[in-house]
Amino acid sequence: MYDIRELYQQLIIDHSKNPKNFTVLKDANRSANGDNPLCGDKVTIYLKLEDDVIQDISFQGSGCAISKASTSIMTTSLKGKTVEEFQTFFDIFHQMVTTGKTDSIVLGKLAVLSGVHQYPVRVKCATLAWHTVKNALEDGIRKIATTE
Amino acid sequence: MLKTVKNSVKNDSNFIDVEKVRRDFPLLQNHYNGRPIAFLDNAATTQKPQVVLDKLNEFYTQYNANVHRAIYHIGEQATREYEDARKKVSDFINAPDPSTIIFTRGATEAINLVAYSWGRHNLSPGDEILITEMEHHSNIIPWQLAVKDTGATLRYIPLHLPVDGTLDLQSLEVNLTNRTKLVAIVHQSNVFGTINPVKKIIKAAQSVGALVLLDSAQSVPHSKVDVQALDCDFLVFSGHKMMGPSGVGVLYAKETLLNSMEPFMGGGEMISTVSMEYSTWNDIPWKFEAGTPNIAQAIGLGAAVDYLNELNMESIHAHENELMDYASDMLKNTPRVILYGNGSKRGAIISFNVEGIHPHDLAQILDQDGIAVRAGHHCAQPIMKRLNVPATTRASFYVYNTKDEIDRLCEGIEKAINLLC
Numbered sequence: 001m002y003d004i005r006e007l008y009q010q011l012i013i014d015h016s017k018n019p020k021n022f023t024v025l026k027d028a029n030r031s032a033n034g035d036n037p038l039c040g041d042k043v044t045i046y047l048k049l050e051d052d053v054i055q056d057i058s059f060q061g062s063g064c065a066i067s068k069a070s071t072s073i074m075t076t077s078l079k080g081k082t083v084e085e086f087q088t089f090f091d092i093f094h095q096m097v098t099t100g101k102t103d104s105i106v107l108g109k110l111a112v113l114s115g116v117h118q119y120p121v122r123v124k125c126a127t128l129a130w131h132t133v134k135n136a137l138e139d140g141i142r143k144i145a146t147t148e
Numbered sequence: 149m150l151k152t153v154k155n156s157v158k159n160d161s162n163f164i165d166v167e168k169v170r171r172d173f174p175l176l177q178n179h180y181n182g183r184p185i186a187f188l189d190n191a192a193t194t195q196k197p198q199v200v201l202d203k204l205n206e207f208y209t210q211y212n213a214n215v216h217r218a219i220y221h222i223g224e225q226a227t228r229e230y231e232d233a234r235k236k237v238s239d240f241i242n243a244p245d246p247s248t249i250i251f252t253r254g255a256t257e258a259i260n261l262v263a264y265s266w267g268r269h270n271l272s273p274g275d276e277i278l279i280t281e282m283e284h285h286s287n288i289i290p291w292q293l294a295v296k297d298t299g300a301t302l303r304y305i306p307l308h309l310p311v312d313g314t315l316d317l318q319s320l321e322v323n324l325t326n327r328t329k330l331v332a333i334v335h336q337s338n339v340f341g342t343i344n345p346v347k348k349i350i351k352a353a354q355s356v357g358a359l360v361l362l363d364s365a366q367s368v369p370h371s372k373v374d375v376q377a378l379d380c381d382f383l384v385f386s387g388h389k390m391m392g393p394s395g396v397g398v399l400y401a402k403e404t405l406l407n408s409m410e411p412f413m414g415g416g417e418m419i420s421t422v423s424m425e426y427s428t429w430n431d432i433p434w435k436f437e438a439g440t441p442n443i444a445q446a447i448g449l450g451a452a453v454d455y456l457n458e459l460n461m462e463s464i465h466a467h468e469n470e471l472m473d474y475a476s477d478m479l480k481n482t483p484r485v486i487l488y489g490n491g492s493k494r495g496a497i498i499s500f501n502v503e504g505i506h507p508h509d510l511a512q513i514l515d516q517d518g519i520a521v522r523a524g525h526h527c528a529q530p531i532m533k534r535l536n537v538p539a540t541t542r543a544s545f546y547v548y549n550t551k552d553e554i555d556r557l558c559e560g561i562e563k564a565i566n567l568l569c
């Protein structure tokens with residue numbers, strides 16, 4: 001018997017109720033929209049990118065607890081990171097939510113989302129914001145839809 | 149005194165021994181996380197009684213052969229069983245003749261068949277198709293495609309505002325003109341459970357010479373539907389939503405229409421003669437059943453129809469009404485629950501949201517207790533737009549559901565509130 005609390009850990013519930021960086025970033029120079037048509041989850045990511053460093057990041061949108069918490073924790077983890085570091089994070093995070101393989105040293109708080117891999121249909125909830133950041137970094141402004 | 153008499157009569161004809169019914173369904177005997185499975189997603193699909201599973205097994209073990217071709221005896225038996233199933237379905241909806249029953253892959257394919265075989269040959273610029281904002285995507289997209297190909301126009305009867313799960317029927321009169329060639333409308337909403345006043349709509353459509361297609365995917369499984377009394381031109385439904393196997397559905401259409409319509413797909417079975425240059429078509433219904441049909445599934449659907457008849461459609465409907473009344477009361481008294489739709493005539497489908505909890509989180513938490521509900525847009529995005537929500541949670545019942553399962557649903561909701569709010 002599995003326990004649903006492994007998925008909905010306290011940190012996830014806290015972030016979903018009181019998301020961090022949940023605002024429009026006034027001096028953003030990058031932004032992108034992410035859309036998960038299946039669930040109706042929507043997220044807009046705002047980035048302030050200077051010399052390949054994410055100086056600031058925020059988001060707006062609506063979604064389930066998993067997607068909100070994942071986005072919120074992600075924003076707290078990405079501040080001050082370079083684009084290259086983001087790419088490493090992205091890969092490790094993606095691996096974690098799809099396989100359960102966790103590198104908690106690199107991921108820190110994000111490791112709290114490892115329970116998602118038990119629920120394949122929820123993977124896209126956890127990764128929507130990440131895909132959206134990737135898009136904001138690559139294209140600036142474009143609407144994306146996750147394919148997972 | 150009169151009341152007592154009425155009640156006892158009612159009880160006699162309406163009695164469903166739900167525990168006995170449940171024993172007919174192997175899947176319902178299973179447990180998940182130590183709890184019996186409470187299957188409350190019957191608008192999506194339904195569980196299968198043993199008699200249907202046995203029938204499939206019987207076909208494959210005793211007379212598996214292709215139909216309408218074989219000279220040998222198991223082929224003849226397969227053909228007989230397949231055509232018997234058609235007769236059972238025909239009687240079930242009181243069709244005038246089995247030849248008006250076309251087996252398709254499901255309701256979706258049946259609507260597409262009409263959109264191609266009738267729509268592509270009968271629509272032209274200036275013509276209008278009237279559907280509603282309450283439709284399942286399967287009764288929207290085929291018409292969007294058809295008007296794209298023919299230059300006809302697609303119009304919508306709006307939902308009544310503020311949204312109460314009913315249609316704004318005043319706008320029916322405005323939208324229904326002599327340009328209207330077809331009214332395609334859902335009989336019972338898969339989101340709100342609303343049973344639309346289709347008889348009235350059919351009368352109105354007939355007065356301007358429009359044909360009517362009823363999407364009865366949610367009504368045929370749950371109540372007595374009589375195509376002759378309704379006088380609809382087309383009616384579609386899916387076998388898997390009425391205890392039958394997946395992969396079989398039905399198109400009923402008036403005989404004159406079927407005879408005048410072009411074939412849908414070409415291939416074996418649907419032809420009469422084939423030469424290198426041209427071919428002639430088989431009689432109805434086979435004209436519309438190209439290729440080897442879904443033989444086992446159709447025969448399985450026949451067994452499902454027998455089972456439903458044995459339970460009695462009126463009794464099924466009464467049992468579901470009772471569940472629905474109970475569920476409405478219980479959910480109304482559950483904190484944070486917002487119910488959608490309160491039409492006066494409703495089937496056993498209830499859509500709701502829990503304030504502060506996304507439907508996907510709710511469904512996930514309910515699943516842990518073995519409760520299966522649907523969370524999402526239910527293939528009806530126009531409705532979600534009108535409700536101004538990304539998704540809803542939906543519980544939908546069938547004859548095997550119990551009040552105990554509804555209690556568990558409400559307990560599960562409270563559990564989710566405690567966890568997430």
Ligand SMILES: Cc1ncc(COP(=O)(O)O)c(C=O)c1O
Nearest residue numbers: 254255256284286338363365386
């Ligand atoms: C009202 C309605 N129409 C049509 C369909 C499509 O049925 P199917 O997917 O079996 O073709 C459904 C199924 O959800 C439905 O609820």
